[in-house]
Amino acid sequence: MENILLEIFHEICKYVSPKDLYSLSTVCKRYRKILWLTHSMKCQNIWKTSRQRCLTYPNLPPPNGWNEDWPEQKYIWFTLLSDKCFICKDRLLEKFHDRCWEFRVNCCKDCFDKCAVRRRLRRGQPIQYFWTKDIQKAYEEYKGLGNEEERQDWVVKMQRKVQRFLQEIFDYKLQDTVEITRDLQARLISNNHHQRT
Ligand SMILES: [Zn+2]
Numbered sequence: 001m002e003n004i005l006l007e008i009f010h011e012i013c014k015y016v017s018p019k020d021l022y023s024l025s026t027v028c029k030r031y032r033k034i035l036w037l038t039h040s041m042k043c044q045n046i047w048k049t050s051r052q053r054c055l056t057y058p059n060l061p062p063p064n065g066w067n068e069d070w071p072e073q074k075y076i077w078f079t080l081l082s083d084k085c086f087i088c089k090d091r092l093l094e095k096f097h098d099r100c101w102e103f104r105v106n107c108c109k110d111c112f113d114k115c116a117v118r119r120r121l122r123r124g125q126p127i128q129y130f131w132t133k134d135i136q137k138a139y140e141e142y143k144g145l146g147n148e149e150e151r152q153d154w155v156v157k158m159q160r161k162v163q164r165f166l167q168e169i170f171d172y173k174l175q176d177t178v179e180i181t182r183d184l185q186a187r188l189i190s191n192n193h194h195q196r197t
Helices: 001-011 018-025 029-035 042-056 071-083 109-115 130-143 148-196
Strands: 116-119 128-131
Touching: 001 029, 001 042, 018 042, 018 071, 018 130, 029 130, 042 071, 109 116, 116 130, 128 130, 130 148
Parallel strands: none
Antiparallel strands: 116 128
């Protein structure tokens, strides 16, 4: 009986929007336990089906990320629900403008300036931003390697990883741009409509 109820609950959840799934997960410990599993295929499937059924954005699958595959819950939180700076917790007014796929944070300008550094890696190349914590972590990893050969391999591996990651975030930024444009169009149409009526 218990299992049948659980199956029914799973099925119902697939018709609930991701935003409401979030609310539902805060109702009680039991719902939270069911909806909060990040490595369960069944749970990921609920969120995926809900996202595909109820939303037009985001429609790409969750990103692979830098060091971890993103679960559906994190993806929804990052793209739709989070409205505070991940670092200082102040409210963000421009959710797309303050989104930083490169460093996996939504953050205000002040925090960005504190956490990122500007560097030109080689002469003639454009200035790039780097997240200080990422640099420290990479440096520790590099320092911990035993010999020159291992370091060379590590550099090649990192270069490939950066390439893959940059391609990936390009797709997600493009997805954001399409959504911003759609949102803008909808607002223009709505404004026109109000002016006429
Ligand atoms: Zn901040």
